[in-house]
Amino acid sequence: MHRAEQIVDAVVSALLASATLPSAIYKARSLSLSESDGELPAVTVNIGADDPVSDLGTDNLAFIDSILEVRCSAYAQDTSQAAVMADLLELRVGIHKALMADQSLGLSFVMATRYGGAEAPEIATEGAYLAGRLDCTFRVHYRMSVTDPE
Amino acid sequence: MWGEDDTQDVLGVLGITATANGGDLNVVYDNQYADALGTEQRDPVVRCSSADAERLGLTKKGAILTVAGTRYRVRRHEPDGTGMSRLILEI
Numbered sequence: 001m002h003r004a005e006q007i008v009d010a011v012v013s014a015l016l017a018s019a020t021l022p023s024a025i026y027k028a029r030s031l032s033l034s035e036s037d038g039e040l041p042a043v044t045v046n047i048g049a050d051d052p053v054s055d056l057g058t059d060n061l062a063f064i065d066s067i068l069e070v071r072c073s074a075y076a077q078d079t080s081q082a083a084v085m086a087d088l089l090e091l092r093v094g095i096h097k098a099l100m101a102d103q104s105l106g107l108s109f110v111m112a113t114r115y116g117g118a119e120a121p122e123i124a125t126e127g128a129y130l131a132g133r134l135d136c137t138f139r140v141h142y143r144m145s146v147t148d149p150e
Numbered sequence: 151m152w153g154e155d156d157t158q159d160v161l162g163v164l165g166i167t168a169t170a171n172g173g174d175l176n177v178v179y180d181n182q183y184a185d186a187l188g189t190e191q192r193d194p195v196v197r198c199s200s201a202d203a204e205r206l207g208l209t210k211k212g213a214i215l216t217v218a219g220t221r222y223r224v225r226r227h228e229p230d231g232t233g234m235s236r237l238i239l240e241i
Contacts, residue, residue, distance in 0.1 A: 127191025
């Protein structure tokens with residue numbers, strides 16, 4: 001398994017281990033989320049761009065250092081915009097704490113996990129409840145062999 | 151010429167009874183599936199006579215309407231200009 005996917009799995013594990021986050025944590029979720037099925041509030045974890053630290057694509061003849069972007073999206077539904085915002089920001093706090101507690105994510109090849117900011121929250125009013133999404137980004141600095149990314 | 155009595159006749163056949171502010175009105179109720187930012191939703195809407203909406207205070211945002219056993223707030227009143235209104239509802 002490519003180290004990028006191992007990192008995403010480690011992020012999911014860290015979020016699932018958090019006592020303050022909901023149990024609805026999904027890796028690469030593309031299906032819609034249903035409150036009646038216990039899938040909300042939720043956090044989805046998606047792999048992002050993976051850019052080598054060096055312009056040449058390698059820092060050494062033996063290894064490559066790279067920075068993987070991991071996007072954690074918080075989803076919530078509630079009855080008012082203020083409540084949705086509060087739910088999303090509470091999820092954001094939980095995500096931040098879970099991922100920054102151990103910046104190696106428990107992986108020997110990860111040097112650091114860095115806070116990458118968040119998008120502006122999105123609020124939708126199409127349904128009976130207000131729905132919101134907040135995308136948070138973290139950048140994971142890791143190392144892999146030049147010849148083997150596993 | 152089409153009038154309020156005709157509208158009420160149609161709503162009496164096609165609609166169900168809803169309540170608001172202590173009064174009844176006939177509405178055509180729709181509660182179809184909706185997707186909002188990847189979350190599953192219901193999109194409750196009723197169609198009713200604009201006169202009934204005015205009479206029962208349903209033209210105001212936040213007015214309470216109970217239909218099919220669910221208590222909703224009116225998010226938006228959309229009169230069509232011909233005597234019918236659409237009420238966009240929320241929980």
